[in-house]
Amino acid sequence: MPIAPPLAPMVARLEGGPAAAWAVTLRGEAEKRRGRAILDLGVGDPDFATPPVIVEAMERAVRAGRTHYAPAEGEPALREAIARTTAASTGTAVDPAQVHVFPGAQAALFATLMVTVAPGDEVIVLDPVYTTYPRCILAIGAVPVTVPLDPAEGFALDVGRIEAAITPKTRAVMINSPGNPTGAVFEAAAIDALAALCTDRGLWLVSDEVYAGLVLDGSHHSPLASPAGAATTIVVNSLSKSHAMTGWRIGWAVAPLPVAKALRSLSSSLLYGVNQFVQDAAVTALTDPVAIAAAAAMTTRIRTRRDAFVQALATSNTVRCHVPQGGMFVLVDVTGTGQSGIDFADGLLDQEAMVVVPGEAFGAASARHLRVGLMAEPATLIDAASRLSRHAGRSGAQR
Numbered sequence: 001m002p003i004a005p006p007l008a009p010m011v012a013r014l015e016g017g018p019a020a021a022w023a024v025t026l027r028g029e030a031e032k033r034r035g036r037a038i039l040d041l042g043v044g045d046p047d048f049a050t051p052p053v054i055v056e057a058m059e060r061a062v063r064a065g066r067t068h069y070a071p072a073e074g075e076p077a078l079r080e081a082i083a084r085t086t087a088a089s090t091g092t093a094v095d096p097a098q099v100h101v102f103p104g105a106q107a108a109l110f111a112t113l114m115v116t117v118a119p120g121d122e123v124i125v126l127d128p129v130y131t132t133y134p135r136c137i138l139a140i141g142a143v144p145v146t147v148p149l150d151p152a153e154g155f156a157l158d159v160g161r162i163e164a165a166i167t168p169k170t171r172a173v174m175i176n177s178p179g180n181p182t183g184a185v186f187e188a189a190a191i192d193a194l195a196a197l198c199t200d201r202g203l204w205l206v207s208d209e210v211y212a213g214l215v216l217d218g219s220h221h222s223p224l225a226s227p228a229g230a231a232t233t234i235v236v237n238s239l240s241k242s243h244a245m246t247g248w249r250i251g252w253a254v255a256p257l258p259v260a261k262a263l264r265s266l267s268s269s270l271l272y273g274v275n276q277f278v279q280d281a282a283v284t285a286l287t288d289p290v291a292i293a294a295a296a297a298m299t300t301r302i303r304t305r306r307d308a309f310v311q312a313l314a315t316s317n318t319v320r321c322h323v324p325q326g327g328m329f330v331l332v333d334v335t336g337t338g339q340s341g342i343d344f345a346d347g348l349l350d351q352e353a354m355v356v357v358p359g360e361a362f363g364a365a366s367a368r369h370l371r372v373g374l375m376a377e378p379a380t381l382i383d384a385a386s387r388l389s390r391h392a393g394r395s396g397a398q399r
């Protein structure tokens with residue numbers, strides 16, 4: 001009788017998560033496969049094509065033979081472009097040696113936690129939280145400690161609540177602004193206060209800025225721009241959302257030098273670098289004026305979509321939007337229907353053939369909400385708002 005060797009305990013920790021909240025997304029996919037016409041606003045993948053100037057740069061690179069191993073830390077030209085872009089947006093000097101290139105922000109987040117947090121440490125995350133954070137933290141044997149954001153305060157950053165959650169075991173704080181799923185853009189003063197708190201208490205501040213290119217109102221402020229930020233902040237970013245490049249898998253971390261050095265050691269064992277031709281295309285994305293203009297045009301289109309959806313839903317007296325200041329999602333509060341987000345989303349799929357993600361997928365603070373992706377043109381989003389209002393009326397009547 002062969003003895004099946006066990007998997008590492010980490011696997012079970014990676015597989016956790018709020019399965020019930022994602023069931024409706026999976027059901028929607030299955031129904032699509034069976035041929036039902038579904039309006040799917042659940043996915044977090046821009047529906048735009050990658051700007052042609054970036055695709056052409058990749059094609060040129062492949063033809064020029066840029067198909068070999070790249071340095072583990074990234075191609076010098078891309079690291080320089082990232083350093084320059086980050087310095088320009090934060091007003092803080094960034095050495096290219098601080099930049100480490102990854103196949104996407106997700107890999108950068110996990111790698112960052114692996115080199116900064118030890119088993120048994122605590123990592124403060126906000127609620128609502130981007131779904132992968134708790135599992136990454138748990139996978140390395142650390143403990144996620146949740147600090148709620150208040151829907152009544154527009155999911156604003158409350159540094160006092162973070163300070164109150166710090167214990168001798170706290171090692172890092174993770175933030176995401178503009179936020180997924182909230183669309184909140186944290187105020188500069190709050191970010192500065194958090195950066196100062198992390199520096200005072202010797203905590204890493206991991207700032208996930210993948211939506212920084214998609215600011216719809218006001219402006220994004222990175223903790224790297226804070227006077228106190230440079231020593232403890234690790235900024236994670238990518239081209240996935242800003243340049244409609246999710247499938248290219250290209251992102252990065254900008255970190256204090258000892259962290260960047262540790263990331264290189266980890267990458268040398270885990271990744272062995274990122275495709276040269278994708279990195280060349282990424283240089284074009286960050287530096288070519290045509291690519292920069294194309295990214296700005298996508299943000300403008302998302303703003304138009306947001307306005308159309310929010311305005312269309314304003315006529316409902318049962319559900320209401322948290323108007324996002326950034327990112328590509330709208331959180332819709334369905335508390336007025338008396339239903340959970342999960343039940344509402346389930347009914348919405350059954351009765352209106354529309355998929356959204358229940359807020360419960362992101363934590364308790366976004367329960368009784370729905371995350372609606374702005375991944376369709378205004379006319380479709382206006383139709384989506386009608387389906388939502390109609391279903392809310394139906395649900396209200398059922399109460």
Ligand SMILES: Cc1ncc(COP(=O)(O)O)c(C=O)c1O
Pocket residue numbers: 044103104105106107130176179180208210237238239240246250251
């Ligand atoms: C908040 C947040 N962080 C990170 C990621 C991962 O981005 P990437 O495609 O660059 O790995 C996502 C993707 O949806 C996200 O929403």
